[in-house]
Amino acid sequence: MSTGRSAPANAPAIRMAGVVKTFGAVVANRDAALEVQQGEIHALVGENGAGKSTLMRVLAGLYAPDGGTVEVNGRDVTGWKTTNAIAAGVGMVHQHFMLVPTLTVAENVVLGMEPTKGITIDLQRAVLEVEALCKKCGLHVDARATIADLTVGEAQRVEILKALYRGARVLILDEPTAVLSPPEVQELWGVLRTLRADGGTVVLITHKLDEVIAVSDTITVMRAGATVSQFPTAGTTPRDIARAMVGRDVNLHLDAVGAVRTGEAHTPPGMSGRDPVLQVQNLRVRSDRGTMAVNDLSFDIRPGEIVGIAGVEGNGQTELLEAIAGLRRVEGGHVQLGAHALTTLSVRERADLGLSHIPEDRHRRGLVLDYSIADNLILGRQHHFASRGGLDRARIAANAVEQVERFDIRPPMAELPARALSGGNQQKIVIAREMGRAFHVLLAAQPTRGVDVGAIEFIHAQLRAARDAGKGILLVSADLPEVLALSDRIAVMYSGRFVTVLPASACTAELLGPFMTGAAA
Amino acid sequence: MSTGTLKSTRVWEAVLPALVALGLAAVLGDLLILSFGESPAAVWSLLVKGTWGNAYGVGQVLYKATTLTCTGLAFAMAGRAGLFNVGAEGQLAAGGFGAAVMGLLLPSSLPALLAVPVCLLAAMFVGGAVGALPGALRARFGASEVIVTIMLNFIVLALLNWIVSAKLHLPETLRTPDIAAGNVARLADVFAMFRGSAVNFTVLFAVAAAVASWWYLFRTRSGYELRAVGLQPDAAEYGGVKVPRVLLVSMVLSGALAGLGGVNFVLGYKGYYEEGFAGGAGFLGIAVALVGRNHPIGVLASALLFATLSQGGLAVNAVVPKQLTDILTAAVILSVATAVPEVQQQIRAAAASVTASLARKQPQGGES
Numbered sequence: 001m002s003t004g005r006s007a008p009a010n011a012p013a014i015r016m017a018g019v020v021k022t023f024g025a026v027v028a029n030r031d032a033a034l035e036v037q038q039g040e041i042h043a044l045v046g047e048n049g050a051g052k053s054t055l056m057r058v059l060a061g062l063y064a065p066d067g068g069t070v071e072v073n074g075r076d077v078t079g080w081k082t083t084n085a086i087a088a089g090v091g092m093v094h095q096h097f098m099l100v101p102t103l104t105v106a107e108n109v110v111l112g113m114e115p116t117k118g119i120t121i122d123l124q125r126a127v128l129e130v131e132a133l134c135k136k137c138g139l140h141v142d143a144r145a146t147i148a149d150l151t152v153g154e155a156q157r158v159e160i161l162k163a164l165y166r167g168a169r170v171l172i173l174d175e176p177t178a179v180l181s182p183p184e185v186q187e188l189w190g191v192l193r194t195l196r197a198d199g200g201t202v203v204l205i206t207h208k209l210d211e212v213i214a215v216s217d218t219i220t221v222m223r224a225g226a227t228v229s230q231f232p233t234a235g236t237t238p239r240d241i242a243r244a245m246v247g248r249d250v251n252l253h254l255d256a257v258g259a260v261r262t263g264e265a266h267t268p269p270g271m272s273g274r275d276p277v278l279q280v281q282n283l284r285v286r287s288d289r290g291t292m293a294v295n296d297l298s299f300d301i302r303p304g305e306i307v308g309i310a311g312v313e314g315n316g317q318t319e320l321l322e323a324i325a326g327l328r329r330v331e332g333g334h335v336q337l338g339a340h341a342l343t344t345l346s347v348r349e350r351a352d353l354g355l356s357h358i359p360e361d362r363h364r365r366g367l368v369l370d371y372s373i374a375d376n377l378i379l380g381r382q383h384h385f386a387s388r389g390g391l392d393r394a395r396i397a398a399n400a401v402e403q404v405e406r407f408d409i410r411p412p413m414a415e416l417p418a419r420a421l422s423g424g425n426q427q428k429i430v431i432a433r434e435m436g437r438a439f440h441v442l443l444a445a446q447p448t449r450g451v452d453v454g455a456i457e458f459i460h461a462q463l464r465a466a467r468d469a470g471k472g473i474l475l476v477s478a479d480l481p482e483v484l485a486l487s488d489r490i491a492v493m494y495s496g497r498f499v500t501v502l503p504a505s506a507c508t509a510e511l512l513g514p515f516m517t518g519a520a521a
Numbered sequence: 522m523s524t525g526t527l528k529s530t531r532v533w534e535a536v537l538p539a540l541v542a543l544g545l546a547a548v549l550g551d552l553l554i555l556s557f558g559e560s561p562a563a564v565w566s567l568l569v570k571g572t573w574g575n576a577y578g579v580g581q582v583l584y585k586a587t588t589l590t591c592t593g594l595a596f597a598m599a600g601r602a603g604l605f606n607v608g609a610e611g612q613l614a615a616g617g618f619g620a621a622v623m624g625l626l627l628p629s630s631l632p633a634l635l636a637v638p639v640c641l642l643a644a645m646f647v648g649g650a651v652g653a654l655p656g657a658l659r660a661r662f663g664a665s666e667v668i669v670t671i672m673l674n675f676i677v678l679a680l681l682n683w684i685v686s687a688k689l690h691l692p693e694t695l696r697t698p699d700i701a702a703g704n705v706a707r708l709a710d711v712f713a714m715f716r717g718s719a720v721n722f723t724v725l726f727a728v729a730a731a732v733a734s735w736w737y738l739f740r741t742r743s744g745y746e747l748r749a750v751g752l753q754p755d756a757a758e759y760g761g762v763k764v765p766r767v768l769l770v771s772m773v774l775s776g777a778l779a780g781l782g783g784v785n786f787v788l789g790y791k792g793y794y795e796e797g798f799a800g801g802a803g804f805l806g807i808a809v810a811l812v813g814r815n816h817p818i819g820v821l822a823s824a825l826l827f828a829t830l831s832q833g834g835l836a837v838n839a840v841v842p843k844q845l846t847d848i849l850t851a852a853v854i855l856s857v858a859t860a861v862p863e864v865q866q867q868i869r870a871a872a873a874s875v876t877a878s879l880a881r882k883q884p885q886g887g888e889s
Contacts, residue, residue, distance in 0.1 A: 364755045366756065367756060380759065
């Protein structure tokens with residue numbers, strides 16, 4: 001388009017038009033468009049599978065589009081490579097981190113452009129540079145720590161540092177807050193605003209509409225691979241955005257909170273006095289680093305109760321759930337499901353006793369990505385779908401048809417590998433498998449992480465229905481509003497202990513905040 | 522898109538790299554033949570005539586493919602569990618040795634219907650035992666199966682040689698006496714046209730092993746769990762699979778499949794165990810499995826391909842050096858290794874397992 005060598009002064013930072021991208025039979029983008037002005041924070045929203053991540057990967061040079069044009073600063077860059085994108089100052093922070101786990105923070109940040117001393121890498125300078133960058137942007141992370149030892153939130157900060165270290169002027173963030181605690185989110189907003197004040201441009205993919213309102217200047221909405229609308233944030237309500245995303249009215253978080261507050265008597269009559277379905281006594285569990293991640297923890301869950309654990313990630317929530325599920329060795333203490341002691345049982349025995357588990361990391365634990373939807377729907381229950389050692393393919397297929405229909409997994413093709421689905425639909429596979437069968441206790445870790453509004457509404461409804469049917473649910477979520485909306489009791493976990501346990505009706509984000517940072521412990 | 526087209530697309534995607542590899546090898550072969558001043562068309566037709574052109578050639582190809590199918594299946598079985606078994610050479614030799622010892626021990630009056638299965642089981646048992654050791658070390662201590670199987674090859678082969686030369690050899694030879702019971706009939710005994718070729722009924726056992734491996738991997742619960750361990754061990758563990766146990770089982774099965782291959786030479790061809798009979802067929806099994814993409818049916822096809830190249834080398838030896846086909850074999854392996862992402866992934870995983878076990882600061886025992 002522009003023939004001039006330098007960019008026109010008033011050219012938008014990003015202009016994408018008519019972008020088409022297909023993967024085999026799956027159309028990820030069709031006629032997708034995006035226009036972002038210099039120095040703005042632009043929110044890209046849409047349901048899972050709407051094609052936001054794909055569009056941004058095209059922009060970052062990870063995918064070559066099958067059609068359409070991409071311009072950065074007025075220059076036609078259609079089909080460029082990541083190296084070109086980085087050189088042009090376009091950096092992307094991915095939803096799934098791309099870090100080398102055995103290297104340190106500083107080594108990861110400088111990877112590919114290491115400062116050198118002669119022919120050796122000057123690691124000392126790398127550390128200093130990274131520390132200076134941290135200070136400048138207000139991102140706090142130990143430059144000498146090894147990635148494998150970081151929490152998810154810290155790892156994400158490293159990803160942002162990586163992009164900034166490469167001189168990114170256009171920063172693309174794919175669902176950055178999914179893994180952050182409220183104070184960390186505020187910190188991130190600070191970083192983004194600093195960037196904007198500095199003339200930088202930010203594209204933010206998110207599902208959380210309050211975030212869109214809080215931080216963005218302009219909003220672009222995508223649906224089914226195409227861009228449906230763009231409007232300024234000022235004067236827009238979350239409800240408007242949700243409607244544009246889904247194409248109909250949706251029941252939002254805020255309403256849900258109201259419903260729970262007023263509907264205090266949701267515990268089915270006769271249930272409240274019953275024995276706990278899950279009891280945890282003096283549980284002690286070590287982290288991978290050998291520290292005591294869960295330290296002498298005791299609590300119980302009654303039938304028809306959701307106990308929510310609030311807290312900054314990395315305070316022992318992961319270890320606690322893994323220990324209850326049988327995935328992590330217990331140092332001491334006792335876990336009991338109904339009348340059954342669990343601590344010595346295998347994962348399978350626990351599942352057969354009625355323990356369901358939605359793991360926090362669906363890509364690592366929750367799904368075998370190369371297995372079909374149908375095969376993933378029996379993971380953990382494969383012994384129930386086999387007779388004399390042979391898999392009962394007919395029953396596996398029937399189960400898939402039923403669950404795909406009931407949990408609205410899209411596309412409804414049970415033979416498709418789970419890898420081919422969007423994040424939200426992948427999570428629906430996990431939810432379908434763990435909640436679509438008989439169970440007594442559900443461990444739900446980050447059940448709506450990286451999932452769109454429509455699916456969040458659905459998953460929350462499932463959790464409430466299970467609670468009302470007398471199940472006990474242990475909910476861990478980095479999303480504080482979610483914990484507030486769903487829980488009957490809320491425990492705040494800090495440094496391996498519950499620093500407080502309160503009835504949800506007494507809780508507000510303001511009240512819980514100090515506990516989460518350990519200030520009120 | 523229907524399930525049917527989805528499936529045929531997948532099959533096509535799986536076969537395509539091998540076909541391209543073959544095409545590349547053919548072009549390279551043309552150039553080599555031209556450099557010898559011969560006509561490619563003439564050499565190729567000689568190669569085809571000497572392999573698939575007559576019953577003897579077919580028999581020789583089938584004989585070679587039999588051993589390669591077994592070692593290829595061995596590698597594939599471990600590969601599906603995420604393991605890189607370099608030990609098929611030793612497992613093959615051990616299997617042949619097991620079959621020979623059993624054949625020597627059994628009374629010659631025992632009917633073949635009993636003696637053959639007993640010898641087969643002996644071969645699989647001994648091969649499986651050799652596979653079990655690296656499997657157990659990996660499952661229990663996280664020791665890299667790559668390093669252990671490489672080293673174990675030397676130990677096993679040396680040990681067998683020692684036993685044979687010290688206790689079992691015929692004077693002036695490096696072989697055992699003739700086996701009395703359990704010999705597998707040559708195909709020529711039934712079909713006269715195969716006269717002179719080494720092909721024997723072990724070929725049927727190899728095909729049966731491929732079908733059984735396919736059924737096990739894709740139609741049984743254990744196979745489902747084994748593949749899950751290979752793809753995502755954390756997800757498998759979450760799904761109630763005892764990962765260390767599966768690693769051990771897959772190595773035992775892998776060793777047993779390689780061991781079965783030993784029967785082909787020992788009971789089917791020579792009727793005795795001879796030092797060094799494995800002759801690299803165990804290592805070539807790695808290539809067979811990689812080109813066959815760790816799929817039992819793919820392994821069958823790829824074993825036929827490699828056997829054809831090997832036999833074809835002898836057929837064209839009068840015109841061009843038989844090393845021509847060795848170069849073609851290498852070209853096929855290299856192009857598949859370059860083109861197929863999962864092969865690269867497997868090679869990387871093997872490298873990572875070696876690095877991890879070398880760099881391990883402290884043992885991570887007791888995690889199961």
